[in-house]
Amino acid sequence: METLVQLGKNAAAAKYELQKLTTDAKNRSLFAVADALVRESGRILAENEKDIAAGVKKGMHPGLIDRLRLTKERINGMAKGLRQVAELVDPIGEVMESFKRPNGLIIEKRRVPMGVIGIIYESRPNVTADAFGLCFKSGNAVILKGGSDALYSNRAITDVIRDALRAEGITEDAVQLIASTDRAVTQEFMRLKEYVDLLIPRGGAGLIKSVVENSTIPVIETGTGNCHVYVDEFADCDMAVSIIINAKTQRIGVCNACESLLIHEAVKDKLLPELYDALNKYQVEIRGDEKVAQVIECKPATEEDYGREYLDYIISMKTVASVEEAIAHINKYNTKHSETIITENRENAEKFLNEVDAACVYVNASTRFTDGFEFGFGAEIGISTQKLHARGPMGLKELTSYKYAIKGDGQIRL
């Protein structure tokens, strides 16, 4: 097996080739890779079957088995995703700013690839193709470390991509897979700072925490979402119920789902009975504070509940006396992901937008819209919950950096 350092060197060499590729060459390759994935789907499915069999044998949770499983349809979905990325505007080469200094220097701020991106993810084989596509279109080499349970699948997908690239005359080291199930290798990968410019963990809170704690490579934190809906005293209660049901139940296992509800005391008697019936239809468990419990049946909410990302049919509820109290509660417990206020009052809406500290702050809409596709980016590598570099949904532009190109005619500093 090649060592990690060798993978790093390969990627670092590939990045210089990739940054020079024309948009046409990149798009042609993305289409070729998409076709290859469909053409070679038999081979990929056969390898995937090995992962599934191993997973079943070790008693993996059915939900995880489902996440791991590939089908012809899912492979077609991966190919479709790559073709969509080919259709997106190429971010590379854009002159972001240009200005002339009094001494005659002309300074251009040019958008350039990040270089080498590392992605650490759990056992979702589709991420292998998705991550390659986004990194490749934005001119980056990528080193992938997928979940151990998907190793056969990831290796098959990566091999197909590399073969297709080679046939197009493109360096196959545009994508490399760390084909190891050794945790120590993952730890070592996080310290491959000499070769890797950016590391993105995609997965649960545990994975992300481990990467943040151990990486020496700059990291973008993605994904954990303890998202709130706040129903203001000036809310349209029917709209509130509709948005809460959507944000809580439309898809429970995602980071932009609602986990906690704040209700202004003035509307609790009107809102809660109607909301209770609506949540009941989805068998959502309610954990409320005392004032909520005075109106509807619920379990008591603990301090710990307010900080939980349930990813389940459970919601915590708390009453507040003002928009200020709601904002303070959110800023204390949230994960800086997505927050929404339901109100017809413009002043409270602006206050909430300005003062809540989160990547995406909404007025009268579901938190579920925090998504690269819903934002119109055409793609998404993840949702950043940190403030450095990128915040919220990350598309192609968020996988780029810039450089200053400066032209002179002999200027020296005085």
Place this chain on the structure above:
Amino acid sequence: METLVQLGKNAAAAKYELQKLTTDAKNRSLFAVADALVRESGRILAENEKDIAAGVKKGMHPGLIDRLRLTKERINGMAKGLRQVAELVDPIGEVMESFKRPNGLIIEKRRVPMGVIGIIYESRPNVTADAFGLCFKSGNAVILKGGSDALYSNRAITDVIRDALRAEGITEDAVQLIASTDRAVTQEFMRLKEYVDLLIPRGGAGLIKSVVENSTIPVIETGTGNCHVYVDEFADCDMAVSIIINAKTQRIGVCNACESLLIHEAVKDKLLPELYDALNKYQVEIRGDEKVAQVIECKPATEEDYGREYLDYIISMKTVASVEEAIAHINKYNTKHSETIITENRENAEKFLNEVDAACVYVNASTRFTDGFEFGFGAEIGISTQKLHARGPMGLKELTSYKYAIKGDGQIRL
């Protein structure tokens, strides 16, 4: 002494106040702080004297003593810097982008403060005022950890700033100093992720490496510069000499000084004798490869020399056979800071601009222009050599993040 966690909590509370300040309030406070520094300069100088005495007693290098020393003039310089920051455009509140989605959602990308910024720096007391000014104007709370040798000076400056802020009705926790000389406290500070959004180390390579290795807070790497001048075969040799002398000798101890020279073989016989004489005037030691040694007197350059940031009157020199070889050498040895090509050939110039991996890439100009003031940013917190978030000179904008503010009228995701 207050614990670090308490400082973190104070800063986190202050950030919500600071993000709400109007531009006028911020500017008024900056002027008030500038006046206070001048008014209280006696008190600051008395405290600085304690640091100087301790430094002299322990035999500190005269260069470091000079860096540590404050004078009336230097304090006036700090005050002037704050007044200049007050004159700069406030980056906060800018709507960077705004778009409407087909479902009617209006998405605004708004520039917001980073929140809490941590700065770790060496024994230069002026950084205390500079860093406060830039963080404050960009709406951030700042926690400072200055060099232990400057503790009395830093405490005096911070006290004056805090007093002046309080008198203006602004939270004094806009700036806090970690008043400890214990290295373990600095290590703990680097892991104060719950309260600090961004950590910027300012100083030598050792400090920066330590922060990158140990911080769990997102870091922006600044400062180390192994900068090259490449004299192409199509160079104007007089211009080359002028730029090399400027880049090497105008100020030797800075990150944008030239440390290494690459010379196309075709011009070495013409360039080197003239350059030798010019460098000799500054007593610059030359370490060259064999082909350089055939033309001028020099010490032999080792492999290690090519990777060195001398910060001294020393320069390494290497001949190359092509612009491609020059680019490959630079990409192998540089620190991604500033690189320049001297050429009259447009094709080679564009090749160099595109393919050299560095924050600032120049044609026919000195590397010494990599500087926030020279770029017209009006200020500088440091020069980033990483690709995440900010690259090259960092001004006020680079101390900000953004959030998405999204307005709907009841939209739910289907």
